Amino acid sequence: MMSLDDVFSIEELKDWYDSVIRDLDWPESKPLPMSCEVKIDGLALNLIYRNGVLEQGLTRGDGVTGEDITLNVRTIGSIPANLGGPKEDVPDFVEIRGEVFMRWDDFHTLNNEQEDAGRAPFANPRNAAAGSLRQKDPRITATRRLSFYAHGLGQLTWGPDHPRGTHDVVADQSQAYDLYTKWGVPVSPHNRAVTSFQEILDMIEYYGEHRGDIEHALDGIVVKVDDLGLQRTLGATSRAPRWAIAYKYPPEEVNTELLNITVQVGRTGRVTPVAVLKPVYVAGSTVARTTLHNGFEVKRKGILIGDTVVVRKAGDVIPELVGPVLERRKGREDQLREFVMPEFCLHAARNCHPPRRVTRTFAARMWRAARPS
Numbered sequence: 001m002m003s004l005d006d007v008f009s010i011e012e013l014k015d016w017y018d019s020v021i022r023d024l025d026w027p028e029s030k031p032l033p034m035s036c037e038v039k040i041d042g043l044a045l046n047l048i049y050r051n052g053v054l055e056q057g058l059t060r061g062d063g064v065t066g067e068d069i070t071l072n073v074r075t076i077g078s079i080p081a082n083l084g085g086p087k088e089d090v091p092d093f094v095e096i097r098g099e100v101f102m103r104w105d106d107f108h109t110l111n112n113e114q115e116d117a118g119r120a121p122f123a124n125p126r127n128a129a130a131g132s133l134r135q136k137d138p139r140i141t142a143t144r145r146l147s148f149y150a151h152g153l154g155q156l157t158w159g160p161d162h163p164r165g166t167h168d169v170v171a172d173q174s175q176a177y178d179l180y181t182k183w184g185v186p187v188s189p190h191n192r193a194v195t196s197f198q199e200i201l202d203m204i205e206y207y208g209e210h211r212g213d214i215e216h217a218l219d220g221i222v223v224k225v226d227d228l229g230l231q232r233t234l235g236a237t238s239r240a241p242r243w244a245i246a247y248k249y250p251p252e253e254v255n256t257e258l259l260n261i262t263v264q265v266g267r268t269g270r271v272t273p274v275a276v277l278k279p280v281y282v283a284g285s286t287v288a289r290t291t292l293h294n295g296f297e298v299k300r301k302g303i304l305i306g307d308t309v310v311v312r313k314a315g316d317v318i319p320e321l322v323g324p325v326l327e328r329r330k331g332r333e334d335q336l337r338e339f340v341m342p343e344f345c346l347h348a349a350r351n352c353h354p355p356r357r358v359t360r361t362f363a364a365r366m367w368r369a370a371r372p373s
Contacts, residue, residue, distance in 0.1 A: 004246040016245045031195035035173045036203045038190045039220035041126045042101030052083040052090040075142035084184035088161045095154030102129045106145040125217045149188045172226045220248040251312040256280035258307045261339040283313045290319040295341035304336040
């Protein structure tokens with residue numbers, strides 16, 4: 001199971017699209033059937049069915065060897081234990097590729113349960129889904145309300161009862177979706193068939209504006225050549241298919257107030273400034289603190305305590321303070337102050353040494369002295 005190449009701009013996406021047209025020697029005036037799918041922020045999963053019965057569930061692993069999580073997969077209600085439909089339409093063997101994820105409402109319910117039990121909440125739905133799917137106890141996985149959407153078809157072998165001329169060979173992605181529906185395997189309701197680059201842009205724009213309106217977290221749009229024969233013509237590199245690409249949305253950015261900048265001493269003695277923020281909801285979780293790495297980074301960003309600042313999540317996971325909103329400073333200059341990296345230890349213990357300059361070595365000594373024996 002291969003991963004997809006990512007692009008982060010419309011220009012890169014257009015370059016990929018043009019390369020597909022060129023490599024296929026496709027006439028410019030002829031529509032090229034493609035499919036667009038929202039890129040679910042979840043965990044890739046391969047399902048193996050033999051004679052219609054779920055035999056294995058495998059994660060991507062290293063792309064060649066996957067992790068067998070069959071017992072946990074069997075607890076996911078949206079994954080059928082047996083493929084539906086008439087006997088003649090059930091294959092001897094089929095590999096179904098898709099994504100396991102946690103819906104927003106289920107994610108919020110789980111985090112409420114975590115907090116009620118005194119446990120730390122999950123940072124985002126992807127972490128929750130991955131942690132739930134890899135539980136050693138399938139009974140825990142069963143309580144986590146995971147979901148699954150299919151998006152790809154691997155090996156398919158029909159039995160002798162299958163009538164000739166009906167899906168002998170699946171020709172395109174649309175036919176694969178028809179089979180999933182017949183078998184009772186769920187697919188995303190957001191998939192679209194497109195035939196031009198403008199229609200791809202329309203889908204990117206629509207879901208960029210409605211990222212928070214659908215049932216699960218998403219971080220981009222996947223574009224695929226629809227015809228499986230053309231997919232085989234385009235082939236693949238050593239790590240990704242040439243017939244598909246993932247356009248990644250830029251990180252969601254929000255404004256909030258920088259309440260203070262404190263410092264923390266790490267285990268190695270490194271002193272790091274930390275931004276204390278007015279709590280704000282960003283890309284699936286509440287952010288109240290984020291590292292500023294070092295004093296030079298604070299100066300480079302040009303932030304002042306009291307500023308309105310822009311916050312985002314790098315990779316939709318790690319909180320990052322981007323910089324100040326300069327127009328919000330007007331008329332508030334007397335409420336802002338510059339952060340000064342401390343030069344002396346302000347440790348207040350009775351047996352503390354006289355004030356010393358803060359160095360990594362001294363900070364590390366302080367940490368060891370303060371550590372419980």
